[in-house]
Amino acid sequence: MATAEQVKSLIRSHFSNQPQQFFTVALQVAAHEAQQGHQSLAHEIRALVDNAKSRAMHEIPLTPELDHLVLTSMPKERLGALVQSDEMRGRIERVLREYRQKAKLEKHGLTHRRKMLLAGPPGTGKTLTAAVLAGELGLPLFTILMDKIVTKFMGETSAKLRQIFDVVQERRGVYLFDEFDAIGGERSRNNDVGEMRRVLNSFLQFIERDTSDSLIVAATNNPHILDHALFRRFDDVLHYHLPEPTEIKRLIENRLGSFRQKKLCLESAIKIAVSLSHAEIAQACDDAIKESILADRETVTATLLKQMLQERRSAYKASMRG
Ligand SMILES: Nc1ncnc2c1ncn2[C@@H]1O[C@H](COP(=O)(O)OP(=O)(O)O)[C@@H](O)[C@H]1O
């Protein structure tokens, strides 16, 4: 049987709505049972927890008012999936390191870095970075749908943001304010620039005041909005770029995985891929893999890969013209 302390702790975490704590205690109960020689009970408890966890993470109810405005997931992405310059990876690793050892920092009155601004062109890994942070730290990822909030609530946007920051405080996780400049842009239906400025300012104030344990990640495709007032609110500002040839190579190799020929020469493929984003290159690799599978081939040929990259390039050019 579980100890009295464990039962109390289960009840407490259930009613204070701390699923993570609940799962931790449930696993302690399983470990306790295993020690007593009740292996099959321990196994059953672990299976229950695993099941509940994967379900819970998809439907962690925020508050009913925030439903549909925040997406919840439990990412599995790891740092290895992210192809970026060494400098960028180093800075992301530092966020992870500080988070993992935050207690050590706290002893000296220091806080771990946890407010990040990611800026750069679409498809260079900003959203992926938020997923990697969550995946590496075992935290849920909450994606705040900024443009939905703005179009749906307009004048009440700041009030909605306040509710969200209450959740940030209560529930530890990675909070991604994706394309947050939706609140600063012309996309707002009423196009009231003054109102949007105010919303942006209150957003920045919420970020500045936040003292939670959560990671706050704001991402933007639109670097124009980055004035100095913005920079100083964040512990880190990361600028994303289109991939360099060495990164293109790594990205293709990663992405092709077991479909990569041992002696695949990538030189000319890389030339075609220059000026495409990571996302477009990844997509071309996936397309090439699919073609190969359908043609009953075990690996992707250089010719096929080049063809798929060329297709992406033409699509890109067409959209530039259009
Ligand atoms: N730096 C990267 N390294 C590896 N894959 C990437 C990278 N950037 C983008 N991708 C691929 O493209 C997809 C979309 O990228 P995303 O992170 O949504 O870009 P962004 O948020 O910057 O627009 C990712 O899920 C991933 O498959």
Ligand SMILES: [Mg+2]
């Ligand atoms: Mg994105």
